[in-house]
Amino acid sequence: MPLPALRFEVFTLFPEVFEPYLHSSILQRARQRGLVEVNLYNIRDWTTDRHHITDDEPYGGGGGMVMKPEPIFAALESVLGAPPACPVILLTPQGRTFTQSVAHELAFGEAPAFDQTRRLALLCGRYEGVDERVRQHLVSDQISIGDYVLTGGELAALVVIDATARWIPGVLGDPNGALDDSHASGLLEYPHYTRPPEFRGWSVPDILLSGDHGRIARWRREQSILRTWQRRRDLLETAPLSKLDRKFLDQLKTSTVYDEPDVSSETPGTGESPQTPDTP
Ligand code: ADE
Numbered sequence: 001m002p003l004p005a006l007r008f009e010v011f012t013l014f015p016e017v018f019e020p021y022l023h024s025s026i027l028q029r030a031r032q033r034g035l036v037e038v039n040l041y042n043i044r045d046w047t048t049d050r051h052h053i054t055d056d057e058p059y060g061g062g063g064g065m066v067m068k069p070e071p072i073f074a075a076l077e078s079v080l081g082a083p084p085a086c087p088v089i090l091l092t093p094q095g096r097t098f099t100q101s102v103a104h105e106l107a108f109g110e111a112p113a114f115d116q117t118r119r120l121a122l123l124c125g126r127y128e129g130v131d132e133r134v135r136q137h138l139v140s141d142q143i144s145i146g147d148y149v150l151t152g153g154e155l156a157a158l159v160v161i162d163a164t165a166r167w168i169p170g171v172l173g174d175p176n177g178a179l180d181d182s183h184a185s186g187l188l189e190y191p192h193y194t195r196p197p198e199f200r201g202w203s204v205p206d207i208l209l210s211g212d213h214g215r216i217a218r219w220r221r222e223q224s225i226l227r228t229w230q231r232r233r234d235l236l237e238t239a240p241l242s243k244l245d246r247k248f249l250d251q252l253k254t255s256t257v258y259d260e261p262d263v264s265s266e267t268p269g270t271g272e273s274p275q276t277p278d279t280p
Contacts, residue, residue: 004118006107006168007037008161009086011075012124013054015040017154027162030171038161039079043067046074055127064128072134076121086119087140090130091153091160095142098160100183102143106160107167122160124153186239188232190223222248230258 010018022028022038030036044052048070055065076084096102106120123130123139135142145156165171166178174180182189193204207219225245228235229252241249252258 002170003168004116005034005037006165007039007117007119008157009039009041009079009119009121010124010157010161011041011043011072011079011121012152012154012157013043013126014124014152014154015042018158021158021162026171027165030165030168033170035168035170036161036165041075041079043071043075046071046078048074058128066128067126067130067134069131069133072123072130073138076123076138080119080121084121084138084140086117086121087114088121088123088138089141089143089160090123090125090135090139091145091156092125092129092142093144093147093149095144097147098143098145098156098163100163100181103160103163104167106164120164122153122157124157126152183235185224186235187224188227188235190220190227218244221245225249226252226258229253 012018018038018040022031027036027038031038044054047054053068054071055067058064058066076088080086080088109118123134143156143160145159150156166181172178178184180189193208197204197209205219207215210216225236225241225248228239229249236249
């Protein structure tokens with residue numbers, strides 16, 4: 001049985017920021033096909049004062065403004081119930097780091113209640129932050145998309161929606177799409193080429209034109225390991241590797257050619273890296 005749509009309930013002061021991206025190709029199609037639903041709520045609509053104020057000065061002084069608790073509680077509780085009947089995720093640089101496996105966790109959830117509702121609330125902070133009582137009494141999870149500070153949580157919420165939606169079966173054209181991605185296997189992805197076979201004198205590696213699917217698969221695996229070795233050695237500490245993968249990695253470790261982490265150079269376009277000429 002197909003999964004019910006994954007529903008994102010997004011609470012923000014800037015709903016208009018989301019529209020263009022949600023109407024772009026893959027997410028638009030996923031929404032039209034009922035795989036993903038995104039509902040946007042403007043927190044300002046739940047203010048009760050004449051000026052629709054959503055922020056105020058911090059107690060104790062200091063710069064910046066703090067988002068007031070009343071409109072946030074009112075918005076979330078009126079849409080989600082009190083207490084909210086689904087996870088409430090605050091986008092904040094203080095949250096746990098968002099990764100491909102957190103995206104998977106959000107897409108497939110573990111709590112039995114989530115299985116039925118498949119609903120996630122995303123709360124976008126602005127200004128200096130939100131009143132701490134929101135964090136303590138309304139929010140159930142906090143996510144950061146990286147160690148930098150954005151002007152608000154909106155871009156982070158889009159990142160979470162996009163990366164999570166890609167896991168849902170049917171969202172990508174290729175059924176294995178998300179499984180091959182960089183990070184899904186714990187490694188960076190292998191290099192891709194398309195036509196023409198030669199462009200400005202730069203050729204596509206011969207092996208990709210060979211039609212030998214077994215050797216192509218092995219070459220791609222080794223390229224993934226090589227790239228990860230060059231760019232993100234930390235990932236190799238936890239990536240699941242076969243015996244054959246480990247042998248290849250050991251060769252890399254003893255080779256001086258690939259000794260230095262290198263984020264700029266591409267692997268040679270000769271078909272195979274020097275260590276992999278004869279792998280089956
Ligand atoms: N809001 C501001 N900066 C952020 C970040 N790095 N991740 C998530 N939300 C944020």
